[in-house]
Amino acid sequence: xxxxxxxxxxxxxxxxxxxxxxxxxxxxxxxxxxxxxxxxxxxxxxxxxxxxxxxxxxxxxxxxxxxxxxxxxxxxxxxxxxxxxxxxxxxxxxxxxxxxxxxxxxxxxxxxxxxxxxxxxxxxxxxxxxxxxxxxxxxxxxxxxxxxxxxxxxxxxxxxxxxxxxxxxxxxxxxxxxxxxxxxxxxxxxxxxxxxxxxxxxxxxxxxxxxxxxxxxxxxxxxxxxxxxxxxxxxxxxxxxxxxxxxxxxxxxxxxxxxxxxxxxxxxxxxxxxxxxxxxxxxxxxxxxxxxxxxxxxxxxxxxxxxxxxxxxxxxxxxxxxxxxxxxxxxxxx
Numbered sequence: 001x002x003x004x005x006x007x008x009x010x011x012x013x014x015x016x017x018x019x020x021x022x023x024x025x026x027x028x029x030x031x032x033x034x035x036x037x038x039x040x041x042x043x044x045x046x047x048x049x050x051x052x053x054x055x056x057x058x059x060x061x062x063x064x065x066x067x068x069x070x071x072x073x074x075x076x077x078x079x080x081x082x083x084x085x086x087x088x089x090x091x092x093x094x095x096x097x098x099x100x101x102x103x104x105x106x107x108x109x110x111x112x113x114x115x116x117x118x119x120x121x122x123x124x125x126x127x128x129x130x131x132x133x134x135x136x137x138x139x140x141x142x143x144x145x146x147x148x149x150x151x152x153x154x155x156x157x158x159x160x161x162x163x164x165x166x167x168x169x170x171x172x173x174x175x176x177x178x179x180x181x182x183x184x185x186x187x188x189x190x191x192x193x194x195x196x197x198x199x200x201x202x203x204x205x206x207x208x209x210x211x212x213x214x215x216x217x218x219x220x221x222x223x224x225x226x227x228x229x230x231x232x233x234x235x236x237x238x239x240x241x242x243x244x245x246x247x248x249x250x251x252x253x254x255x256x257x258x259x260x261x262x263x264x265x266x267x268x269x270x271x272x273x274x275x276x277x278x279x280x281x282x283x284x285x286x287x288x289x290x291x292x293x294x295x296x297x298x299x300x301x302x303x304x305x306x307x308x309x310x311x312x313x314x315x316x317x318x319x320x321x322x323x324x325x326x327x328x329x330x331x332x333x334x
Contacts, residue, residue, distance in 0.1 A: 002037025002082070003030070004118075007178070007207050011043030011093040014062035018070055022077045031078055037116050037148075038074050039082030042093040049096050055108050056096060067112050075113065082116030082148070083109060087132040088123035097123055099132060106139035106147075114147060119167075121153040129153045130162055137166050150204065155189070160196040160203055169202040176206040178213025180320060183223050184275070190230055191249050197231050199244040205232050218321035221302065222273055225322045229260055229271045247271060250289050257282045257317070261290045267328035268292060269301075274317035283314045286327065295331040300324070 003021055005013040022038055025031050043062070050057045058067045074081040085105060086097035098105040098119075109117060119136055121129070133151050140147050151159055151167040154174045163170030172193060173186045186205045197203035208227060210220050229247040247262035247269060257280060260271040268290050272282040287293045298313075299306045301324040315323045 002035045002039055002080070004039040004041055004082070004207050006041035007176075007209060007212055009041075011041070013040060013043055015065060015070060019073055022074050022079060025079060026077050037080045037082050039084075039116055039118060040070075041084045041118065042091055042095070042120070044084065045091075045095045047095055049101075054101065054104060056098075056101075056105055071112050071114065080115035081113070082118060082150075083112075083114045084118050084120065085109075085136075086120040086122055087129070087136060087153070088121065089125060090123040092120050092122040098136065099123075099125065099127070102135045102139040103142065106136065106143050109140075109147065110143035110145040113145075116148040116150065118150045118152050121156070129157050129159070130166070133166050152204075160193045164196075164201040167201070169204045171204045171206060173205060176209055178209040178215060180215065180219055183209070183215075183219070187226055191252070194230060194246045194248050197246040202231060203246070205230065216320065218318045222320055222322035225271055225302075225324045226260070226273060229262065229269060229324070256280070259284065259289055264326065267326055270323075270325045270327060272315055272317055272323040272325070274319065274321050277319050279316055279318050279321075281314045282317050282323065283312060284325070285312045290327060292327065292329055293332070294329050297328040297330045299326040299328075301326055 003025060005017065009017060018038065018040060025035060025038060044058055046057045046059050049055060063070060071081045086092065088097040088099050090097045117140065119133065124132060133153065137149060140149055149167040151163055151170040153159055153171060155172045159170035160172060173189050176182055176186055190203065190205055193203060205227060208224060209215065210224055215223065231244060231246045243263060243265040245263050247260040249258060249260050251259040255275055257275055258273050259282065262269050270284055270290060272284060274280045274282060286296055297306060317323050
């Protein structure tokens, strides 16, 4: 789906960083691959609202040319621009939040031609998230600008149940960090809620940590593949399948392996994930795990290697590694 400043830069982003990322997203092919959003996270705003109208304004040191200059730069690259806000009196960087200023701030974002709002949950005065997030939803709708609305209340109060009525996506957990334990913990929390995600509203297990920390290459491939198969909203590379159906877990052996499968617009997908510290065989049964039979065309989506599959096939997954298979029935056995 795009890029967000938080996982690498925290709350210390500035104009130079944003413009450099916009350049890189185009130069290195991310835009052409479907990564359309450049999202500015916490730390962009001034410590005080403007006077006398109380509007949010960018930090003049970090963004000396103002926010419209940044948005125009990003848009002129063919990208969409996202911004950060908070459903509290202060945001998580202890800068002004939007609680009580929803209409004013939504109009400000629309005037800046923002395309995406990540709306956080700090300093929320213990007000119901449904009330707080609904107010900003209504304010965004009133601007008559199409703004993707990302609910970031850390999975509290089961947003996968009520999020469809309020936002475009909702965080299902607390913050991710670039450690294998954190990725596994968040993945495990998706097992029983993946069916709540689909066109019109998406579970959000938080952003990718690709390139951060000390994750191995196989761990990063697993992280990316599983988030993509879950249709996490920040992954456009795989989420371009128009059906938009998340995978669901069909087999789980604790601390050993798990198999997730789902339906695509032109076939099926199976994700075989090795949780062990050693390479391991994982066996996929097309009929039992995917509900399909016959002669199956199988494509390894990481290697782009097509081959014909049998009813049951075993695959070697590297330590903490993943096998991602696209399955298409080419002939049904009589």
